[in-house]
Amino acid sequence: MKNYVKFGILIVAILGVLAWLAVGGISDTKTYYKTISEVTQLGDQAKDKRLRVAGDIAPESIVREGQTVHFTLAQDALRLNVVYSGIEPLPDTFKDGAQALADGKLGADGVFHATKIQAKCASKYEAKPVAKPGQPAVRTS
Amino acid sequence: MENVGALTILLAFCFAVYSVVASVAGKLGRRPFLVLSAERSVYSVWALLTVASSILVYALIHGDFRLAYVAEHSDHAMAPIYKFTAWWGGQEGSLLLWSWLLATYSSVVVFQNRRKFRAMMPYVTAALMTTETFFLILIAFVESPFKVLEAGRGNVVEGVGQGLNPLLQYWTMVIHPPMLYLGYVGFAVPFAFAIASLATKQPGDSWIHTTRRWTLVTWMFQSTGILLGAGWAYAVLGWGGYWGWDPVENASLLPWITATAFLHSVMMQEKKGMMKVWNIVLVSCTFFLCIFGTFLTRSGVVSSVHAFAQSPLGPFFVTFMAIGIAATLYLILSRLDYLKSEAQLESVLSRESSFLFNNLILLASCFAVLWGTLFPVISEAVTGEKISVDAPFFNRVNIPIGLFLLLLTGVGPLIAWRRSSVESLKKSFFWPTVAGLALTAILLGAGVRHFYALVSLALCTFVATSVMLEFFKGASAIRSKSRTNLVIAMVELTHRNTRRYGGYMVHMGIVLLFIGFTGKAFDKDATVEMTPGQTIELGSYHLQLTHTDSGQNENYRWGRLYINVSRNGRDLGTFEPEQRFYIASRQGASNVAIRRGVNEDLYMNFAGGGGQGGKFVLQAYVFPLVSWIWIGYWVVLLGTLICLVPSKSRLLYPRTEVVGIAGKHAKVED
Numbered sequence: 001m002k003n004y005v006k007f008g009i010l011i012v013a014i015l016g017v018l019a020w021l022a023v024g025g026i027s028d029t030k031t032y033y034k035t036i037s038e039v040t041q042l043g044d045q046a047k048d049k050r051l052r053v054a055g056d057i058a059p060e061s062i063v064r065e066g067q068t069v070h071f072t073l074a075q076d077a078l079r080l081n082v083v084y085s086g087i088e089p090l091p092d093t094f095k096d097g098a099q100a101l102a103d104g105k106l107g108a109d110g111v112f113h114a115t116k117i118q119a120k121c122a123s124k125y126e127a128k129p130v131a132k133p134g135q136p137a138v139r140t141s
Numbered sequence: 142m143e144n145v146g147a148l149t150i151l152l153a154f155c156f157a158v159y160s161v162v163a164s165v166a167g168k169l170g171r172r173p174f175l176v177l178s179a180e181r182s183v184y185s186v187w188a189l190l191t192v193a194s195s196i197l198v199y200a201l202i203h204g205d206f207r208l209a210y211v212a213e214h215s216d217h218a219m220a221p222i223y224k225f226t227a228w229w230g231g232q233e234g235s236l237l238l239w240s241w242l243l244a245t246y247s248s249v250v251v252f253q254n255r256r257k258f259r260a261m262m263p264y265v266t267a268a269l270m271t272t273e274t275f276f277l278i279l280i281a282f283v284e285s286p287f288k289v290l291e292a293g294r295g296n297v298v299e300g301v302g303q304g305l306n307p308l309l310q311y312w313t314m315v316i317h318p319p320m321l322y323l324g325y326v327g328f329a330v331p332f333a334f335a336i337a338s339l340a341t342k343q344p345g346d347s348w349i350h351t352t353r354r355w356t357l358v359t360w361m362f363q364s365t366g367i368l369l370g371a372g373w374a375y376a377v378l379g380w381g382g383y384w385g386w387d388p389v390e391n392a393s394l395l396p397w398i399t400a401t402a403f404l405h406s407v408m409m410q411e412k413k414g415m416m417k418v419w420n421i422v423l424v425s426c427t428f429f430l431c432i433f434g435t436f437l438t439r440s441g442v443v444s445s446v447h448a449f450a451q452s453p454l455g456p457f458f459v460t461f462m463a464i465g466i467a468a469t470l471y472l473i474l475s476r477l478d479y480l481k482s483e484a485q486l487e488s489v490l491s492r493e494s495s496f497l498f499n500n501l502i503l504l505a506s507c508f509a510v511l512w513g514t515l516f517p518v519i520s521e522a523v524t525g526e527k528i529s530v531d532a533p534f535f536n537r538v539n540i541p542i543g544l545f546l547l548l549l550t551g552v553g554p555l556i557a558w559r560r561s562s563v564e565s566l567k568k569s570f571f572w573p574t575v576a577g578l579a580l581t582a583i584l585l586g587a588g589v590r591h592f593y594a595l596v597s598l599a600l601c602t603f604v605a606t607s608v609m610l611e612f613f614k615g616a617s618a619i620r621s622k623s624r625t626n627l628v629i630a631m632v633e634l635t636h637r638n639t640r641r642y643g644g645y646m647v648h649m650g651i652v653l654l655f656i657g658f659t660g661k662a663f664d665k666d667a668t669v670e671m672t673p674g675q676t677i678e679l680g681s682y683h684l685q686l687t688h689t690d691s692g693q694n695e696n697y698r699w700g701r702l703y704i705n706v707s708r709n710g711r712d713l714g715t716f717e718p719e720q721r722f723y724i725a726s727r728q729g730a731s732n733v734a735i736r737r738g739v740n741e742d743l744y745m746n747f748a749g750g751g752g753q754g755g756k757f758v759l760q761a762y763v764f765p766l767v768s769w770i771w772i773g774y775w776v777v778l779l780g781t782l783i784c785l786v787p788s789k790s791r792l793l794y795p796r797t798e799v800v801g802i803a804g805k806h807a808k809v810e811d
Contacts, residue, residue: 006489011501014545018505018538025534026516033517033527052529064749064758067668090748095729103531 216304304725324363392434414483551604646780653773660766
């Protein structure tokens, strides 16, 4: 019986440490999915949260300035100005009219400061990215 | 043609259903001819699906653009090999490949065991064909690969297709999906044997002996598939990473983790008759995680920019998994009496305990990855807000897990079964520990302060030393007996017990993989806008953009940078990162330039520009040690192959003294 106590303590200790790491990991990296209209309505509480906003890249809105890239995300009539200054390269699929996901925080100036951009190609017939299971077709992050 | 294709799939479906019904009815009603006819229909399913696949491949190569699948995934301008790979380039075709591979595996199993395991085989056939039936329902009735585009829909230009996604037009992508599928599908076989052993109330071991090779081969395919995917991501996608914890990647990792746990805990059952229920649970988890992975990538449940489009397949998968898991659970619970453990854990310092912790940790990792992958779904269900977690979460949990596993890799094989004394541990681990600490001291002296990197490299040294000592000790014993040289003695040693020394080899490969992963801690990068003639410094490299070029062929338009690289005054040649824009699919792709080296890779990506102001954006990275990942893979592969070679002297594996169990000794391996 004593053995089972020993094993029990060890197992609980290991799982405890992992659970602690996991909880910390979640609270540090969690990102809220929001639409553009939700972002504009969030007001002050939006400033602290990491957000992920989806929209279409407004045509001819992409401006590159050194390492930063400015563009506008559009959803119907709504617009959100985005500044990207992440270190990772923008994906090949990032271009006018493409669907994009921007991760980052809303600045006090109402501009969205993105640290990560993912983009889906605007396909010729329909938005159907082709991939096989197990691997991404478009690695964008 | 497409009608014949659709018809063969429909017929294959009928045969698969018949096979399930006939094998179970034949077994229960004691009618051997029914069982035999069920096995024959397995071959028919294979033949029919082979015809269906050939028709689809012919249509792809021939360019029959009336078919929706061909129009979406093939194009005249593509190289023939990619026209062939378009077979699995999309949803419907890849499901057809799944079904065809499962039929192939099933036929092999039925043929191999046509005179063996007569009691179990009907259930094996039934389990395999039930899975086959499920996939055939999908391609026969839901997502047919032979759908003809409607005339007048206005979206078909005669003779032109969309082409395969350009990112997939790369050599590893030719073999990566089939490898991964061979892995995914292959786990159905051990699972089917486990189910059959439960159904026939066979106490314990025979299913494990028969499926050990299957599991190993399947595991090897799965590892190959994952590593090829990583190698492809690294060489093609232009961001320089090989693993991004994307849901689709995680889907392939999950069954791999449980399969690895299974490969280890199986030894507990073989040698000590322990963990019988656990092994069945593990093999079932692996199988259902394979199905789950296929589901995850096709249903659009978790948003991944990489997955297939949203499709109506989700509910089918959920139904199949729910029924399958419920049936498996019922079988396990009703057979618990036959699965009693024959021994008990005796000490925390024992081989048994190291296996136990290995399993615990692997399962914890599996759970963490699954949890992170499904977090958006779970959080939306619970709080109503869709929240996702990112790579840092996965890394934070999995790095410590990985390091702990690495430690066990070194410790486990050297601890005695049942119980081990602290004294003997000191003896076994003295030199490995010294080596690990020495390396830590050297690295600290060299100014390395990255905590995980230090721990990882120290553990790598520890494990590598202990593995090499094992080889050396064994080989010296042989050498002194037979007076051969050390190399021949090592070959002889390995040949005498391939399972053990092949396993060590796999562990060695894992060490090399970890060395490669650790290099990530020392990455350097620079993103610069350059004009021709300009130079930058990165690490010890000196990069000069000499000139640029652009052009067009029938498949894509391209732009190219010519970068002259030198290091410490020595010229290393010109590198040409390229940017492409594929015309048929209207997609961009980058073709990076990599200077590979054993100590580090220099990685250059043409990220854009050339439009306004004539500036070109170059991304340059230095990735230390990354080549060791690919080297490690080859060592893992070699080790696995060695494990598959039968041992020279059919070694007897007595169960280590299980007191009170008579007649269980002298189990012959396999």
